[in-house]
Structure formats: structure tokens, C-alpha cells
Amino acid sequence: xxxxGDKEQQFLGILDRYKDVVSxxxxxxAGQGATFDDLxxxxxxxxxxxxxxxxxxxxxxxxxYRTAINTCISWHxxxxxxxxxxxxxxxxxxPVSEDKAPAMTEEHRELHRLISMLGPVDKALITxxxxxKSYEExxxxxxxxxxxxxxxxxxxxxxxxxxxxxxx
Amino acid sequence: xxxxxxxxxWKSLGTDSDALEPVNRRIASELAKGRAVNxxxxxxxNYSRSGLAGIVVVLLAPVLVMILKLPAIYACxxxxxxxxxxxxxxxxxxxxxKADYITLPVVEAMKxxxxxxxxxxxxxxxGYTMGVIVLLTLLYGLLDLGSDAVAGFxxxxxxxxxxxxxxxxQNLRLIRSMQxxxxxxxxxxxx
Numbered sequence: 067x068x069x070x071g072d073k074e075q076q077f078l079g080i081l082d083r084y085k086d087v088v089s090x091x092x093x094x095x096a097g098q099g100a101t102f103d104d105l106x107x108x109x110x111x112x113x114x115x116x117x118x119x120x121x122x123x124x125x126x127x128x129x130x131y132r133t134a135i136n137t138c139i140s141w142h143x144x145x146x147x148x149x150x151x152x153x154x155x156x157x158x159x160x161p162v163s164e165d166k167a168p169a170m171t172e173e174h175r176e177l178h179r180l181i182s183m184l185g186p187v188d189k190a191l192i193t194x195x196x197x198x199k200s201y202e203e204x205x206x207x208x209x210x211x212x213x214x215x216x217x218x219x220x221x222x223x224x225x226x227x228x229x230x231x232x233x234x
Numbered sequence: 235x236x237x238x239x240x241x242x243x244w245k246s247l248g249t250d251s252d253a254l255e256p257v258n259r260r261i262a263s264e265l266a267k268g269r270a271v272n273x274x275x276x277x278x279x280n281y282s283r284s285g286l287a288g289i290v291v292v293l294l295a296p297v298l299v300m301i302l303k304l305p306a307i308y309a310c311x312x313x314x315x316x317x318x319x320x321x322x323x324x325x326x327x328x329x330x331x332k333a334d335y336i337t338l339p340v341v342e343a344m345k346x347x348x349x350x351x352x353x354x355x356x357x358x359x360x361g362y363t364m365g366v367i368v369l370l371t372l373l374y375g376l377l378d379l380g381s382d383a384v385a386g387f388x389x390x391x392x393x394x395x396x397x398x399x400x401x402x403x404q405n406l407r408l409i410r411s412m413q414x415x416x417x418x419x420x421x422x423x424x425x
Contacts (some may be wrong), residue, residue: 074266081258089249111272114265116337136343173243196244209339217422
């Protein structure tokens with residue numbers, strides 16, 4: 067019983083420390099059939115489930131990013147809202163409206179709209195770039211070589227610039 | 235909006251801690267009581283239940299002999315089908331519950347899910363193949379029972395074929411899109 071209580075406190079501590087990471091990743095993947103609440107809750111459950119297997123081999127932040135991103139990608143795949151990530155036109159932007167999600171300004175909406183047009187892995191890469199993670203850490207989280215991270219990020223940034231220009 | 239503006243916008247995105255704190259406490263409490271399960275566990279449970287459905291098929295096998303008056307061989311074929319499908323589904327449920335596709339690096343996690351999805355397709359192919367054999371055998375037996383039974387059989391078959399076709403087509407498309415995604419991560423120059 068005490069062990070459960072300790073785990074609960076440890077879990078709340080992790081959520082408190084990484085709430086920005088978890089909520090921002092969930093916010094970015096919300097829409098397209100999934101709500102912020104759904105993703106946030108599922109990510110929290112997965113953090114709880116993974117706590118026992120976390121042995122500190124990776125940094126805690128790396129582990130949290132992996133858990134949040136994998137949960138969000140997996141959720142979308144299950145709901146089959148993206149079967150063709152190459153077609154921008156096939157994706158519909160659904161604004162996030164949950165009150166627990168980060169508060170949004172017009173700029174945030176535009177950020178969400180642009181990133182919603184990317185495929186699931188590209189979305190993960192740009193999220194990590196936006197959070198100013200090094201290529202080394204991005205490579206560790208995503209499981210790609212640093213060279214591939216650089217190539218992919220370069221293309222994503224080019225694509226985002228074009229999308230932003232075309233939206234003006 | 236250029237890339238710097240995009241990054242500034244991301245940085246300015248704030249989390250409402252006051253709104254999240256009670257949510258976190260509720261989730262923690264539910265998890266501590268063992269009341270909340272993740273999608274992976276739900277999926278594993280579903281396949282475990284499908285495994286139990288195999289037992290139901292076995293239990294229904296004697297009905298073929300007792301009520302429909304078919305020879306015992308039909309009940310045996312039907313029962314064996316139930317046992318095999320039950321075991322395959324149960325094995326798959328164990329495979330799902332043991333899989334780690336949440337804490338692995340993203341690309342590794344996708345490979346792990348892709349492998350599960352392939353096994354899932356194999357399970358379906360095995361099920362359909364055995365199902366067709368069992369159905370054709372049953373149809374042969376039902377021919378002696380009159381036209382109503384055969385008509386009912388054909389109606390059931392006609393209704394299920396389009397459903398199976400669309401479901402499996404969706405699965406295959408999803409697998410192809412995942413393969414493409416993984417390839418683009420491993421070999422971005424060729425993607």
C-alpha cells in the first residue's frame with residue numbers, strides 16, 4: 067500500500083516537472099480525431115506503466131519525450147486519421163478547444179495549423195527542434211542517426227517556410 | 235510566419251498548471267487503484283477475449299450434431315477451428331501485452347508496431363483460410379437440410395465479404411504508410 071503511495075507521489079512529481087513537455091506534445095498532436103484530454107490521459111497512463119521499467123539508461127527528459135510522442139503517434143494510427151501523410155490536402159485542421167490545453171493566441175493557432183500538416187515523425191522532429199534540443203538528443207529520442215535528423219529537419223523547415231508563405 | 239516566429243510562438247505557449255493539477259491527481263489516484271488502463275492493455279484484453287470466444291465455438295460444436303443433426307465430423311471440424319483460433323488469439327494478446335512500443339525510440343517503436351501489425355494480418359489470414367474451409371464444409375452439410383439453411387448461409391457470406399475486404403484494405407494501406415514512414419527516417423535521401 068505504501069509502495070503504491072510512493073509511486074503515486076513519484077508519478078505526480080514527474081508530471082509536475084515535465085507538464086510543459088507532455089502538454090505541449092499532446093497539444094501539437096491533438097486534432098485530427100484526437101482531443102487534448104484523450105492524448106494527455108493516455109500519455110500519463112503510459113508514463114505510469116513505464117515508470118518501473120525506466121532504469122535511468124536514458125535521461126528522464128528523453129524518456130518522457132519518447133513516451134509522449136509514441137503515445138500520440140500510436141493514438142493517431144489507431145484512429146487511422148492519417149493514412150497518407152504526404153498529402154496536405156487530405157488533412158483537416160481541427161482546432162484544440164479543451165480548457166486544460168495550453169492557452170492559444172492567433173499565433174499559436176497558426177503554429178498548430180502549420181505543424182498539423184506534417185506527418186507524425188516529422189511532427190516529432192520539429193517539436194524537438196522547437197524545444198531547442200540538440201541533434202544528438204533528437205537522434206536519441208527518435209532513433210535516427212544525427213545526419214538523418216539534420217537532413218529531415220532541413221526539409222521540414224523548408225516545407226514549413228513554404229506553407230507559411232502560401233498561407234499569407 | 236517564419237521559423238524564428240514559429241519557435242517564439244512555441245516558447246510562449248504556456249501550460250495552465252492550475253487546470254492540469256487536479257487532472258494529474260485524478261489520473262494518479264485512478265492508476266494507483268488499478269482502474270485506468272492504456273490502449274495497449276485494452277487491445278491485449280480484446281484479443282484475450284477473442285481467445286475465450288474460441289471456447290464458445292467449441293461449446294457450440296455439439297449443437298451441429300444435436301440440433302442440426304449433422305454428422306459428428308462437422309462438429310469436430312468446427313470445434314478444432316475454435317480451439318486453434320482461440321489459441322492464436324490468446325497468443326497474440328500475450329504478444330501485445332509484452333510489446334514495448336511506448337518507451338522505445340520513435341522509429342524503433344514504429345518498427346515494433348509494424349511487426350505486430352504484420353502478425354495481426356497473418357492471424358487474420360489464418361482465420362479467414364480456416365474459416366472458409368469450415369464454412370465450405372458446413373455448406374456441404376447444410377445442402378441436405380434444405381434451401382432455407384443454404385440461403386441463410388449465402389446471405390451471411392455476402393454480408394461479411396465487403397466488410398472483410400474494406401477492413402483488410404485499410405490495414406494494408408496503414409502498413410504501407412508505416413513502411414514508407416520508417417524508410418524515410420532510415421534513408422531520407424531515397425524517400
